[in-house]
Amino acid sequence: MYNFTYHRAGSVDAAAAKLAESGDAKLLAGGMTLLPTMKQRLAQPSDLIDLNEIDGLKGITVSGGTVTIGAMTRHADVAASAEVQQAIPALAKLAGLIGDPAVRNRGTIGGSIANNDPAADYPAAVVGLGATVVTNKREIAGDDFFTGMFETALDEGEIVTAVRFPAPQKAAYFKFPNPASRYAVVGVMVAKTASGVRVAVTGAAPCVFRQSDMERALSGNFSADALSGITQDADGLNEDIHASAEYRANLVVVGAKRAVAEMA
């Protein structure tokens, strides 16, 4: 790992100020992706600004049908939260499928979505549940947040502070993990919400996306049968030794059907 200057931020404002003044600084959340990347000498930030000691960024509140999760809340805490399990069980389940227990004790929702790894789970929740990303500057609709592979709508110096999830009528998450890394080969979040059906797919493409054919079909008939005629186009999907594009396309359909079936 190349060296860097370490800063422990005491507040979001302090972190933002440091981020603004440093040459090539990065924020350190859970570190579950950033630190391995730096160990491989694939990243060389001048400064690391550690958010782990900012207590205001941690915690879960549920009120009025909305689950608000602080950006520095660990995956394990989301998975184990009785309130999340009650309000949005699919979200608790998804958090409990990220990485492994030790990773879940460190990794955070803010870090995960700001990194936007194409195989990460949380983007499927943010888009699939129609969440809102709250930053130190503004609020960003989940649908607008993820802009491309490892790319988000965040501006320079902008820091995610929380994510607000409206509780759906029902939702389920299907994940097919990579046999080696256990990241999502494909993850599908299907939610029935007051404003319509949402189907969000992670892992399959360079960036999370909504499967609109499925959303339309499920809007008329919210059952696995409604998906039987639907196929996912393999064009542009990811390919690697563990999954071809065609296989991923298949898993998108299988995953959506299983998620819907789970809700029946």
Next chain:
Amino acid sequence: MTGFADFIGGFGDIMTVKVTTTVNGKPVSGDVEPNTLLVEFVRENLGLTGTHVGCDTSQCGACTVHFDGKPVKSCTILAVQAEGHQVVTIEGIGQPGNLHPMQAAFQENHGLQCGFCTPGMIMAGIGIVERNKGTNLSEETIRAELEGNICRCTGYHNIVKSIAAAARGN
């Protein structure tokens, strides 16, 4: 306004940082470069070599320690991040003649062969039992929650058995 009090660490030239933390119940401190990993600090600065490094992608779990009571991978935390926190390593949970029940269960059930992954397995196993307290810990749960620890010798069979035995208290 940002004040200097908001930060520890250097500005400009990279310099060593003093870390003061608690390891196995004892206060320790040391000067480290910011890029020092917690596992390097534990092994090299403190000489606690029971915590091992088996990979460089946070997969194998040989480096698992308890950080504020919870299992984490010490290869994926900076030493400076331990400032003010509690770290417990394999050396801190039990000693010969005064073994932790999880250590004793691993010996009784032949839950180890070469022993290299074992400290991480034991630290992860304690976490599994803690998290599932009050439930009837199933083999399936143990297997699922061992996802972050790789063993190449045992085929996991006796590791699962060891953790189940420790959870039952025998």
Next chain:
Amino acid sequence: MRKFGIGQPVRRVEDVRFITGAGAYTDDLNLPGQAYGYLLRSPWAHAAIRSIDVSAARAADGVLGIWTGADLAAAGVGDLPCAISGVLRNRDGSVLEVAGRAVLARDRAMHVGDGLAFIVAETLAKAKAAAELIVVDAEELPAAANLADAVHGEAPRLRESAPGNICFDWEGGDAAAVDGAFGQAAHVTSIDLLHNRLAPSPIEPRAALGHVDDGRHVLRTSTQGANLFQRVIAPVLGIDQEALRIITADVGGSFGMKEFIYPEHILVLFAAEKLGRPVKWSGDRSESFMSDLHGRDVISHAEIAFDADGRATSLRVHNRANMGAYVSLFGPGIQTLGGARLTGGLYAIPAINVRVTGYYSNSVPVDAYRGAGRPEAAYVIERLMNKAARELGLAPDEIRRRNFIRPSQLPYRHPLGFVFDSGAFEANMDEAMRLADWAGFPARRDGARARGRLRGIGMSCYIESSVGFGYEAAEIRFPEDGTIEIVAGTMSAGQGHETVWAQIVTEQLGVPFEAIRLVQGDTDRVKTGGGTAGSRSTYMVAGAFRLSADQVIDKGKAFVAMLLGEPPESIEFSDGMFRSAGSNRSMSIMETAAAARRDGEGLDSGATFNHDISTFPNGCHVCEVEIDPDTGKVEVVRYLVVDDFGRIVNPMVVDGQVHGGIVQGLGQALMEHSLHDPETGQLVTGSFMDYALPRADDLCAIESSYNEVPCTTSPYGVKGCGEAGTTGACPAIMNAVLDALAERGVTELDMPATPLRVWQALRGAR
């Protein structure tokens, strides 16, 4: 029966240090003043090296020394040898003669990860930083990194001396007899199979710490036997064996790959001498994937001929084996002298012919990995038997029944030379089928079908051979502190030798188990030794301890007789006591040893056990799988095995070997595959993010049981157990997978049966 004797599930004495974090693996060791080495590795699969400019790096902060292949050659450092060179005979009668492997590449880099320069600095970080300043002027050349890329007619030629990239072409058995039998066959079944390339991946990465102490080179590193390292390394450095000490402390798993001498072993010793300081090198996991010797990587074509009664008359196999970029210590021997002799398994096939062609490729060398050729032999015959059964309309057990070597045929001379001494092959299968409720399988398949899943059952009846270096050495000593020091040339990497060897000596001498201390892995304390490999250690060391114990007893009888003033033949020894038949006086062995030591010579004894006869562990694995046809995911839902390991010393430890072996086989069957990009030669599976190792949730519990048929040729009737699980697992699992897929028309599938490949096979068959 003794509490700590042979046959008891004694809890392991080595465990206490491992479970408390007090193990001493190589990377845990440090010496005062030590410097740190880092190896700059080739990023190219194949490149001509024009020059390596280290001037800027040499001037970098903290750098103590940098050496390239040219520097080593100039200093007279030799190459790493191949023990099979000059031994293996090609089918044209010529003898294989191959150059050794250069410690650092001189004019050509032959694989990704090939060493180009060794940098030693005050810290590892400084060594790595300096490595980035080294300028390598190289011309990238066309590469053939995978076996499939190296064997075809258009493949780039990697060595002037090897047309077609062929390293050797060996043949065993009677080709004419086989041809004759095929001419008479009522039915012929043929099959093409891949034995996928594996990264052994013990969880402890390799490390080495070298220094020069009082004129002697000292190397601390993981081995499978320190003495082999001493024998191989001394001539490479051009020093006497006595001037080299090898110390192996705890070894964090090996499975074959730590049996070998690697460039880094030579480099830390060379640099330590040049710098006058200890030099430590610790590899990380990324380096493991590109520099640890790999296993398997064979393509098989096999044909079997049957008569009208479904009895096999003849078998013909051609294996094409990847040697990698260089031939390593035993590389060309693994598929030939090792595994090929078990072609045909435990079936009475009168005529067998096997040919093995070895190929060079731009990949890490391939050598022994758990099983070392025997899993390949078992996989070929057991897949063939299942395929033939389907073609002939026979049940899998029925075709095996018709072909087993019967107890009345034992000892059985196999066409390729082995003599199988003992076994109850059909009884093992019957017991496994009973335990598995084989007869109840159709109902379980129906149940799975109702849940939308495909269920299959598969078996393998395997036989393997434990193989040795022909000898093993041991000593038994009674030092003043009242312990019993037992010295062995073997080396434990997790197999529990400290416990099991002590059980054997307790059985032999009746000495207190708790007082026994094993000495291993130090060439200053272990005079000679073969080492641990090929599942040989238990019976070989038992033989050496028995010879040593016999000497201890003879010396003790003579001493007690002298003490009592009686003739030596009147003294008897049993249960740890010397007794005078005439006077009814007795003396314990520990008392005798102490008294004899005070008197002079003592009872200390040592012996070398020479034994060239292989043993033949065998058994039957049964596996049941369920497959999700929508995702292709295979789930192993039941796994059981009946093993004949001959006599068992510690059933708890043996269970552990079975579990671990089976799961390594499961890894090969379902998950693991080391792959290179065919275009660039780059390693695609370079970390645990891409190379899939089995985790706890990838399998179910394993049910193991034993049918102990004592070996007739080995001490105590022990057959060995270390590699049997790996040998039997792949065919059992793949036969189960193919059984599950059969109803969807899938008849061929190679390992690993990953979700992607199973799904593709199902789609292709539709």
